[in-house]
Each structure stands twice: as structure tokens, then as C-alpha cells.
Amino acid sequence: MTRKQQEQQNDIIGSFAIETFQDDLLYWFERQQRDLPWRQSRDAYRIWVSEIMLQQTRVDTVIPYYERFMERFPTVEKLADAELEEVYKYWEGLGYYSRARNLHSAVKEVKERYGGTVPDTPEDVHALKGVGPYTAGAILSIAYGLPEPAVDGNVMRVLSRIFLIEEDIAKVSTRKVFEAVVRRIIAHRNPSFFNQALMELGALICIPRSPRCGSCPVASHCRAREQGVQEALPVKKKAKQGRVEERGVALVRREDGRWLIHKRPESGLLANLWEFPNVECQGEAEAREKISMHMYGAFGVKCTPQDLVMEHSHVFSHLQWNLHTYICRYEGQDGEQGEAAVKDRMLWVTIDEMENYPFSVSHKKIVEALHEGFQQSLSWSSGQ
């Protein structure tokens, strides 16, 4: 750390009552912490899995996924030996699917390079796929008791208020400011509880809007509270609005009653997940022609879109799909055309067999509508 950075940090910390703050925070956490599944063990693998699942994902959403996942993959060995497709199936609906791919890859590395034991140095942990600065700090402090910062959105919100830090938390570089602060104030007698307590405080008390300062165990330490500006922190630049895509979706049933599904590419949006063939289009008029061309070009399947059976939209963090789903008349398949491009990424399956393949939520809704025969599907619903 340069001398200038040191001086900046001294400004931030100032005459802060570190020991009293630690006592107040830890006392509160020991009494008020939630009983969560991943808190029943300090096994580094279990902590690791929970931290990956919790990235940008709510606790209530994660719990059932975590329980199912740990029952099926209780150890590094079990997960490393599983097929990626099955891991995806356990991740289906949780989102950010590269987390599952990276976790599976990293667990294989731990098995092979470290004999199945999660490494306990910052360099080795951070080198694992999908493990960034936050997750590395969480594993090292919670599982191994090391005094490493674990700075997530909660921690930045809490500390931005306590120390009145006005840097934009949307900037990657800002995280380092908070890591430096944590290194100054972390309780070395219990780094695990200290880090978890900061996050728990952010989740339960020091929430984004209308923080519950009246119930806050460290309100007396809070500079934002003192000045009445807690609602204005943290500073965060607004995200850009995502674009909208119209997509025509093809439901093609062969004479034997099987439907065509497609496995998405290995990278990018919804990588490796299954879906019904679809193509970007402008309006309904263009959709039928585009679908017909796409089906032959990509799959060698000749078909004609007929009834528009379902319309629904799906909102991603950076993109919105408006999906127009057509039942298509199957008119044969040209083995010379298209098939080579997709190889084993296309399959003809029965409706029941679709349960065996991981689908994204937007296409899972189409599977469900197929089950119901599209009785109630001819209406728009936003992201539901």
C-alpha cells in the first residue's frame, strides 16, 4: 500500500472505536443470526457451494437448491465424478448457469490437484474457476478462520454508511477500498463471525431502502446515521436498460410423436441449456418465414409454422425476450443439411422425456404448456 493510500484510509477510519464496534457486532450476530443450512458445518466444500449459489441470489431462493444439491453431491468427490449435464439439472431455474459449469470444473481440479481438500491460501482458492475476491475471502474466513475480507454488496452498503464512503459501488475498483477498511477493522479473534455479521446486518437491518436503524446494534458507530444520510448511501450508478428481442419459437412434432429440442452453445446466454428451436424475428408476419428458414438451415428440418399457440415474455438482467411460439407441421428431414452444424445438440424426445433435460425458465414454461395442451397459454405474462 502506498503512503497516499495509507493516509486516505486513516481519514476513513479516523477515530473509529474498532474494538467496541467488533463487540457490538459480534454480540448481535451470536444472538440474532439466522439458522441457515450452510451454517451447520464448517466444511470448506459446503461453504464453497453455498457461496457460489448465493452469488446475486436470495437466501430463500437458494435454500431448497442447496439442500437438494448437497444431498446428491455431499463431497468434492461426488460432484467431481458427476456428469456436467446432471449438475445442470440440479441448477435448473437458479440462473447464472456458468456458476454450475465453473464449480464443476473447479471441484475436479480440487480433487485432482489437492486430493479433494479445498486449498486454504488466498492464491490457490482465488485461482479456482468461478471463485473471485469475495468468494475466496468467504471460504478462507468462514471455513478456515483466516482474517481475509469478504466484501459483497451487503458489506459495501453497511460500510459505506458506517464510514460515510461515497464512492460508486458499481465500479470494480471500489471493492478494494472496502477490503482495505475491513482489514483494518476485522476481529482477528473470529474473522468468520465478523464477516458473516457484516453480511447478516446488511441482509436484515442495514437494507437498501428504509434501513432499520432503530434495531441496529452498531447505530452508535454510524456516520451516515449521525448525519441522517443513510438513505442516500451507498452511491451506485444506475444500470442501463436492456434491449428487447422478438423471437419465433418452433414446436415440431415428428410422426413418431417426438418433439425437436436443441442444446444451446457452450458459451453465452443460457449456455448448454436445452430449448425449443427459435430465431429472432421482427413481427408475427415475418416470424413464420424466419422460423421455416431457420429450421431447415440449422437442423435440416422441413416444416411450416401453423397455429400461434403461446406468447410470453421473459426478462433477463440485460435483455428481454418476447417469445412467439408456433406449432409447426413436420414435412421431413434432410440429413445432408443442417444436422452437421448442430451434431448431438439436437434431439427428438417425448414430452415426458423433456423432464430429463435442463431447460431455461422461459422454455420450461413452454414445456409446461405442452403438458397442459396450451389451454391457458394464449395470453401475455411478464417474466412469470
Add this chain to the structure above:
DNA sequence: TAGGCGTGGAC
């Protein structure tokens, strides 16, 4: 550095 990358809950 900024944008890609999912989903569902809260207000």
C-alpha cells in the same frame, strides 16, 4: 472498465 450473464421478490 463496462457489459454479459438469470431469476424471482419486494415495494
Add this chain to the structure above:
DNA sequence: TGTCCAAGCCT
């Protein structure tokens, strides 16, 4: 209904 956002990471 729209908007924000929740225990981030990768490129």
C-alpha cells in the same frame, strides 16, 4: 407496472 436488486465473476 416498473424498477431495483440479492452473499459476483468473467472477459
